[in-house]
Amino acid sequence: MDFLQQVISGxxxxxxxxxxxLGFVLIYKGTETVSFAQGELMMxxxxxxxxAMNTLGFPFWLSTLSSIMAMAVFGILLERVVIRPILxxxxxxxxxxxxxxxxxxxxxxxMIPVLGTETHTLQVxxxxxxxxxxxxxxxxxxxxxxxxxxxxxxxxxxxFKYSKIGIAMQASSQNxxxxxxxxxxxxxxxxxxxxxxxAVAAVAGILLAPITxxxxxxxxxxxxxxxxxxxxxxxxxxxxxxxxxxIGVVESLAGFYAPEGVKDIAxxxxxxxMLLIKPNGLFGEKLRKKV
Amino acid sequence: MRxxxxxxYNQDIKLAKHGGHLFWYGLLILLLVAAPWILSEYILAQLTxxxxxxxxxxxxxxxxxxxxxxxxxxxxxxxxxxxxxxxLTNHGMPFPFALVVAAxxxxxxxxxxxxxxxxxxxxxxxxxxxAFGYIVEEGFARFxxxxxxxxxxxxxxxxxxxxxxxTGESFYALCLVLTVLITFGILNLLRSSTGRAFVAIRxxxxxxxxxxxxxxxxxxxxxxISAALAGVAGALYAHNMKFISPDxxxxxxxxxxxxxxxxxxxxxxxxxxLGAIFLIAMPQLINAVKDFLPAAIGQAPGLQAFVYGVVLxxxxxxxxxxxxxxWLKMRTYFQIFPFYRKGMFKRQKSFQxxxxxx
Numbered sequence: 295m296d297f298l299q300q301v302i303s304g305x306x307x308x309x310x311x312x313x314x315x316l317g318f319v320l321i322y323k324g325t326e327t328v329s330f331a332q333g334e335l336m337m338x339x340x341x342x343x344x345x346a347m348n349t350l351g352f353p354f355w356l357s358t359l360s361s362i363m364a365m366a367v368f369g370i371l372l373e374r375v376v377i378r379p380i381l382x383x384x385x386x387x388x389x390x391x392x393x394x395x396x397x398x399x400x401x402x403x404x405m406i407p408v409l410g411t412e413t414h415t416l417q418v419x420x421x422x423x424x425x426x427x428x429x430x431x432x433x434x435x436x437x438x439x440x441x442x443x444x445x446x447x448x449x450x451x452x453x454f455k456y457s458k459i460g461i462a463m464q465a466s467s468q469n470x471x472x473x474x475x476x477x478x479x480x481x482x483x484x485x486x487x488x489x490x491x492x493a494v495a496a497v498a499g500i501l502l503a504p505i506t507x508x509x510x511x512x513x514x515x516x517x518x519x520x521x522x523x524x525x526x527x528x529x530x531x532x533x534x535x536x537x538x539x540x541i542g543v544v545e546s547l548a549g550f551y552a553p554e555g556v557k558d559i560a561x562x563x564x565x566x567x568m569l570l571i572k573p574n575g576l577f578g579e580k581l582r583k584k585v
Numbered sequence: 586m587r588x589x590x591x592x593x594y595n596q597d598i599k600l601a602k603h604g605g606h607l608f609w610y611g612l613l614i615l616l617l618v619a620a621p622w623i624l625s626e627y628i629l630a631q632l633t634x635x636x637x638x639x640x641x642x643x644x645x646x647x648x649x650x651x652x653x654x655x656x657x658x659x660x661x662x663x664x665x666x667x668x669x670x671x672x673l674t675n676h677g678m679p680f681p682f683a684l685v686v687a688a689x690x691x692x693x694x695x696x697x698x699x700x701x702x703x704x705x706x707x708x709x710x711x712x713x714x715x716a717f718g719y720i721v722e723e724g725f726a727r728f729x730x731x732x733x734x735x736x737x738x739x740x741x742x743x744x745x746x747x748x749x750x751x752t753g754e755s756f757y758a759l760c761l762v763l764t765v766l767i768t769f770g771i772l773n774l775l776r777s778s779t780g781r782a783f784v785a786i787r788x789x790x791x792x793x794x795x796x797x798x799x800x801x802x803x804x805x806x807x808x809x810i811s812a813a814l815a816g817v818a819g820a821l822y823a824h825n826m827k828f829i830s831p832d833x834x835x836x837x838x839x840x841x842x843x844x845x846x847x848x849x850x851x852x853x854x855x856x857x858x859l860g861a862i863f864l865i866a867m868p869q870l871i872n873a874v875k876d877f878l879p880a881a882i883g884q885a886p887g888l889q890a891f892v893y894g895v896v897l898x899x900x901x902x903x904x905x906x907x908x909x910x911x912w913l914k915m916r917t918y919f920q921i922f923p924f925y926r927k928g929m930f931k932r933q934k935s936f937q938x939x940x941x942x943x
Contacts, residue, residue: 328708379902385707386655390847391901393840397894404887411886510887517719517836520712528708559723562716566701569713573705 295429300546306436306505308542309443313498314519315526315534316450317491323467323529324487327377327388331395332495333516338399339365339496340503340512341409344416354419362496369492373485381484396513404510411510416503435504442501446494447535454531463487521565527578536576540564587920598776600769617761621754629757631869635861636760637821642846642857643771644814649843650852651775652807653787657711658698658718659842662812664725664834665691666819668732671740671829680743680750687820688813694721695812699805718839725831737830740823750824760821767814771854774810783807844893848900850907859908867892906930 317332329335342364346357376395380387403410423434454460466473466483474480499512506512522541526533541561549557568575589596589603601607621629641663649655666687673683701713725732732738742751743759750756774780782803785793794800823829841864849860871889882888904911910930918925 322708328711376898376902380905383905386649386851387901387905389655389708389711390843391898393844394894394897394901397890398898399894401887401889401891401894405882405885405891407885517715521716524709524712555723555727559720562719565716566713566720569701569705569709573701573709 296550297547298430300550301543302430302432302436304543304546305539306433306439306542307546308522308539309439309535310498310502310505310515310538311519311522311541312535312538313443313446313494313501314516315522315538316531317495317498318519318523319526319528319531319534320487320491320494322523323531324463324491325373325377325484326385326467326470328385328392329491330389330392330516331399332491332519333513334396334399335365335369335492335495335513336499336502336516337403337510337513338368338499339492340416340499340508341403342496343500343503344414344508345409347417348414358500361500362493365496366489366493370485370489372492373488377488378481378484381481400510400513413507413509416500416508418504421504435501439501439505442497443535446497447532450494450531459483459486518561521561521568524565524575525568527575530575530577533575533577600772600776614765621757626753629753631865633753633757633760633825635858635865636757636764637818637825638842638845638861638864639858640764640767640821641815641818641842642849642861643767643854644811644818645842646846646849646851646854646857647771647774647783647814648807648811650846650856651780651787652783652804654804654807655711655843656698656714656808656811657836657839657843658714658716658721659811659815660834660836660838661698661718661721662691662695662815663819663822663838663842664721664829664831665694665812666816667740667823667829667834668725668738668819669816670820671738671823672731674741674743674824675739677744680745684817684820688816691816691819692809692813695808695810695815696805698812699808703801703804715836715839718834718836722831722835725834732831735831737828739828740826742827743824756824760825763817763821767817768854775854779803779806844897846907848897848907850909851905853907853909855909855912856907859912863908867896 314332314336317335318329321327321329321332339361342361343357346352346360347354350357352360372395376391377388380391418435420434420438425432425434425437454464462473462478462483463486465476466478466480470480473483502512502515518541519538522538523534524537525540526535526537541564544564545557545560548560552560572578587603587605591597596602601610616623617632620632624632641659644662645656645659669687669690670683673686674680678686698714698717701710705713726735728734729736742749743756744750750759775783782793782798785796785798786800786803786807790800819834826833845860845864846856847860848863849858850856868889871892875884875888900907906913914930917929
């Protein structure tokens with residue numbers, strides 16, 4: 295029973311990693327850039343939800359929705375203002391740029407008195423409810439996380455499979471120049487991808503908020519989502535979720551069975567092993583450039 | 586305006602291209618040597634820090650700026666050097682031997698990290714180094730018998746066969762000598778065939794490979810040298826701080842190191858020094874300006890992170906060649922006055938190239 299309990303809490307945690315990793319993968323696949331600011335976007339999303347609920351007094355569903363919308367707009371603006379001018383520059387510049395964005399947002403949030411300097415709890419309606427199945431105890435938060443992740447994945451799948459915009463995103467992710475020649479507005483698509491990634495990050499933030507707290511440094515969890523993305527294969531959307539689940543479950547089991555300290559590095563050990571054995575990840579596509 | 590007429594192949598690889606170089610760099614070295622007599626103790630301590638960070642920066646510059654392999658876990662090597670040095674010095678080993686052992690052990694870890702670099706590149710390498718950095722940091726905290734764990738570890742002053750570098754001035758002199766030696770070493774390396782191979786790998790792996798450059802060997806070598814330099818810097822860092830703990834070598838430190846060389850100017854030896862000056866001077870500058878700002882902004886805890894982030898974004902957007910690039914542009918402007926054109930250093934626009942295709 296202990297084992298199952300740990301697996302379930304690991305799955306819930308893994309969904310969070312997976313959702314953040316989903317943001318990385320969306321941006322990486324869509325625009326060929328790597329965003330190190332994904333964790334910070336998640337933090338902003340959680341703060342957005344908190345502000346909407348506690349300062350503006352919105353009901354839960356409205357504050358969630360407004361936070362997600364606000365983050366989507368923020369993502370689009372971010373792409374337009376800082377990412378687009380250096381489109382086509384070496385990947386390294388963009389990595390540094392997103393690290394800079396992360397620093398700036400974290401600094402800005404910390405600079406706001408009370409809001410940024412203290413930790414807050416997000417009063418979600420399902421807080422502290424638990425379900426009991428025999429000896430198994432599952433928190434409502436965990437069920438919500440897993441459920442929302444499944445729904446979100448299905449929605450994204452449908453988006454990429456059936457909608458015009460999703461197909462355009464896929465085309466632009468395979469070859470930007472060719473997509474441009476086919477009449478796809480690649481620059482606008484890039485903006486939308488950033489918006490989508492920011493919205494997914496906001497969902498992750500709001501889901502995570504009841505488990506941890508809402509505070510300025512919560513974005514550091516984003517660094518654990520990288521291993522998730524790599525384990526799944528950096529260019530694969532289902533891979534991101536599966537990778538997140540693997541990392542989450544292993545971490546949770548390591549925390550229970552292994553000596554202290556192993557839990558914190560479990561994700562990184564897995565990713566190093568993965569990079570040595572199968573650098574393309576579980577679901578990664580194998581591509582070769584022909585000269 | 587100066588015209589260089591090259592009549593000899595050796596002129597191409599000379600360290601000092603013309604008399605001006607000799608004069609200005611000579612003057613700089615003289616000033617640095619005279620610094621203990623000119624500057625106050627506080628500024629001298631900051632200068633020591635700048636020298637230490639320049640050594641680490643030179644190492645990272647070699648790896649990221651000249652070989653094109655970027656590492657986001659360099660603090661791990663810094664920590665490796667610091668802990669080895671601390672442990673050996675506290676157990677009575679003379680300074681030079683401890684330093685060599687620290688550098689070698691760091692280099693060995695560098696090779697171990699370099700191994701995944703042979704198979705992965707770009708962002709994957711970044712993640713591998715982040716992962717490695719976390720594991721090493723956790724290792725420092727867990728091997729309490731050697732490292733003292735989270736409680737930290739006190740480090741004695743360097744002991745050079747009886748002579749103790751325990752004053753600020755003597756330690757500064759030690760750092761200065763090491764920095765100058767390492768700088769010359771790096772400059773020499775970069776004009777040798779090994780250095781050229783590094784640059785070739787940076788510019789295009791495929792063409793480097795077809796020119797007969799052994800990618801695996803040179804990448805590993807670059808990692809090893811880079812890690813060794815970070816180890817030396819870490820050793821000096823340990824002596825300078827006199828107290829080390831695992832959280833001094835975390836991901837923030839790694840990112841600071843990368844930030845330093847990007848702001849200094851990626852791909853220039855000068856960039857490592859300018860970046861180090863930036864990294865050390867910036868907090869002081871913020872402190873100085875703080876009091877003139879409204880209290881709500883000036884006293885806010887996140888101010889420093891915010892300023893770092895904004896400066897980093899501004900540099901990547903507007904001055905991708907960093908501080909040294911800015912200086913190059915200014916110099917070119919005056920050198921060819923009045924013929925400077927706006928587009929001389931303009932970047933070409935292009936579509937994003939895929940990293941996923943190897």
